[in-house]
Amino acid sequence: MQIALNDVLKDDGKILRVDADFGPDTFEMKLGKYPITRKTPVSLVLTNKGKRNLLIQGRMDLTILIPCGRCLEEVPVEFELDFEKKIDMNLTEEERREALDECAYIHGYDLDVDELVYSEILVNWPLRVLCKEDCKGICSICGKNLNHGTCDCDHTDLDPRMAQIRDIFNKFKEV
Template identity: 50%
Template sequence: MLIDLSEILSLEGKTQVVEAPVSMDSFQSKLGDFPVAEKEPLSLTITNTGKKVLKIEAKGRITVNIPCDKCLKDVPTEFDINFEQEIDMQASKEDRIKDLDEINYVTGCSLDVEQLVHNEILIHWPLRVLCKEDCRGICPKCGKDWNEGSCDCDQSSPDPRMAVISDIFSKFKEV
């Protein structure tokens, strides 16, 4: 959603409040493509503080499913958006880019809600995502979820073909 800033820009000292729906269904970045599990509208408060400076405040919440680092199970990860920034609208677009390169959500006289949300998710992206603190991961050979129990694979053998052979042996032992 794009919000037109031209009206508030002409009303010095005034504040505009907008409930902006977020349309993104997935978060796409260099990290990959992650489905959005839950989202609420972004609550925007835009204040014209004078001299063509706008104070942008944004609050919202979005939940993105990120796979667990160890077992790859989807982990619903909540991003609390609590954003505040002042933008000098008199500065040219180039100057704004130079100042702070994250002001890419305002182009000309419009504010791009999706871009703002995208930036906030990217900034707060967790370094590590685990479904639980002590996630045991999955077997690299058979894909068994070790949280549900162990498997018979020989983890000392780096060759998966050997794992199959030792699997056969352990089955013989069971008989």
């Protein structure tokens, strides 16, 4: 959703309150695509602070499904976004980009709400997601989720020296 800023920029001290929609139902980045299962409207307060300085305050809650770092099961992660941006509208789009390099959400006199929220989600993205602190992960051989029970894989095979010893025993058995 785009919000025209011309109006609020006309008069110093003017305040514009908007409940905007965040369009996407998935969050996409280099690492992958993540479903958004819940989102509130984006509550925005735009304040003309004078001399073409704009203050953008926003709040939004959303839930994104992110795979557990160990077992890959999707975990609903809550985001409570609460942000504040100061924009100097005296600068050209290019000058702003050089100064902050994160102002991709303002094009001319339009505020791109989707891009603004996108950058906020990215900033708040968790470093590590686990379904639970003691998640057992998946078996490296059969891929079974070990939180749901054990598997029959022989994990001693992972040690090559053990495998050699077993080979010797097996040869004796064959005789």
